[in-house]
Amino acid sequence: MTNILGILIYDHMLTLPEEIRFIWCRPKIRSSIFFLVNRYFALVSNIFGLCIDFLPAVPDEVRLFLYASTQMPVSQLISAEVLTLLIEYTLFLPKA
Numbered sequence: 001m002t003n004i005l006g007i008l009i010y011d012h013m014l015t016l017p018e019e020i021r022f023i024w025c026r027p028k029i030r031s032s033i034f035f036l037v038n039r040y041f042a043l044v045s046n047i048f049g050l051c052i053d054f055l056p057a058v059p060d061e062v063r064l065f066l067y068a069s070t071q072m073p074v075s076q077l078i079s080a081e082v083l084t085l086l087i088e089y090t091l092f093l094p095k096a
Contacts (some may be wrong), residue, residue, distance in 0.1 A: 005046045012043060031086055038079040 019039075023032050 005050055008043060008046055012039070031083070031090070034079065034083045034086060038083055041075070041079065 023035060026032070
C-alpha cells in the first residue's frame with residue numbers, strides 16, 4: 001500500500017503544472033469536475049487506507065469506517081469509467 005501511495009503522490013506532483021494550466025485556469029465544465037473528483041478522491045482514499053493499515057487495534061466504532069474505505073476503490077472505478085466514457089463520447093461524436 002505504501003508503494004502505491006508513493007507512486008500516486010509522485011504522479012500528482014509530476015502532473016501538477018499541467019493540471020493547473022489545463023484544469024484550474026479554465027472555466028469549470030463537467031469533464032474537469034469529473035477529472036478533479038476522480039484525481040483527488042483516489043488520493044484521499046488511499047491516504048485513509050494507509051492510516052487504517054497502521055491502526056494497532058480496530059474497535060467497533062471504526063468498523064463502519066473500514067467498510068467504507070473498502071468501498072472507495074469501487075467508487076474510483078466507477079468515476080474513472082464515467083470519465084472515460086465522457087472522453088470517448090467527446091472524441092468520437094459525429095460533428096454536425
